Amino acid sequence: MRNVRTLLMVLVAALAGLAAVVMASRWMVQQSAGTTTKVAVATADINLGQRLAPEFVKLVDWPRESLPPGAMTDIATVDGRVTKASVMRGEPILESKLTPAGTKGGLSAVIAEGKRAITVRVNDVVGVAGFALPGSFVDIIVNTQKDTGRTDAGQPEQSISKIVLEKILVLAVAQEVNRDETKPKVVNAVTLEVSPVEAEKLDLARSVGSLSLVLRNQVDPRPVDTAGATKRSLLNEPVLQAATPAPVVRVVQAVQRIAEKKLTGQCVGVISGMQQNQECF
Incomplete structure (x- = not known):
């Protein structure tokens, strides 16, 4: 029991x-x-300008307290959208990283409103040794002949190097637009994002001289205003002063004095037959 x-x-x-x-x-x-709540996250690394498909996205539980602004909660709203920034695996798909609905994929989808894309040819030195990667900012230097319309001391005007464009965004190097890599890439072409006015200046600059890229700090907004560098300023040579032409007034005064001397000189009457002349000395 x-x-x-x-x-x-x-x-x-x-x-x-x-x-x-x-x-x-x-x-x-x-x-x-x-x-x-359910949040759409990437199932693989997604590059900039790539069109999203259902196999690239999945829904996962995400704490409401740490829900990022603009997070997508429905896969149907993500399907067919194009990314304007790279998305890593497991990262939430945000509205701020997507282009407007209906945008086609490719590089044109990531060009900012009012901007244009232009490609310039570079080499391993001009391309900042491959460190000009997508997402970085560069300045453009042109080396050309300074057009002054005159010569000094019989010598033609020297070439000049000057910064013509500042803080230009690099959109792509060669055919790659991925902004997450930091390894240098030596390429033969760089695509830059410029305004229409900057595009005209850049096109003229590459036709009148050679271009070089200057890598700059991404958070440095300060513009620069330089006079450009010439061989004379580089070697700190003195500027030759051109000879001053003689004033015209001196020549006029000399002519007047000679004329007055002739008028005030001695005159002699000469009689030749029936003709009478006066000769002044």
């Missing part, structure tokens, strides 16, 4: 413990369901 009572107590305790576990589990599920 005592064994039966003990066994009954153990059975009741086990049932009570099981019920407590079930109730606690349900409470935790309810609590977690109220504090999380």
Whole structure:
């Protein structure tokens, strides 16, 4: 009888413990369901300008307290959109990283409104040794002949190097637009994002001289205003002063003096036959 009572107590305790576990589990599920939401995240690394497809995105539970602004909660709203920034695997798909609905993929999708894309040819030196990567900013230097319309000391005007464009965004190097890589890439062409006016200046600059890229700090907004560098300023040579032409007034005064001397000189009358002349000395 005592064994039966003990066994009954153990059975009741086990049932009570099981019920407590079930109730606690349900409470935790309810609590977690109220504090999380479904968020679309990338299932693989997605490059800039790539069109999204359902296989690139999945829904996962995300805490409501740390939900990033603009997070997408429905895969249907993400399908067919184009990224204007790279997205890493497991990163939430944000509206700020997507182009407007209906935009086609490719480089044209990432060009800012009012801007244009232009490609310039570079080499391993001009391209800042491959460190001019997509997303970085560069200045453009042109080396050309300074057009002054005159010569100094019989020598033609020297060439000049000058910064003509500042803080130009690099959109792509060769055919790659991925902005997440930091490894240098030596390429033969760089695509830059410029305004229409800057595009005209850049096109003229590459036709009148050679171009070089100057890598600059991404957070440095200060413009510069230089006079350009010439061979004379580089070697710190003195500027030759051109000879000053003689004033015209001196020549006029000399002519007047000669004329006055002739008029005030001695004159002699000369008679030749029936003709009479006057000769002045």
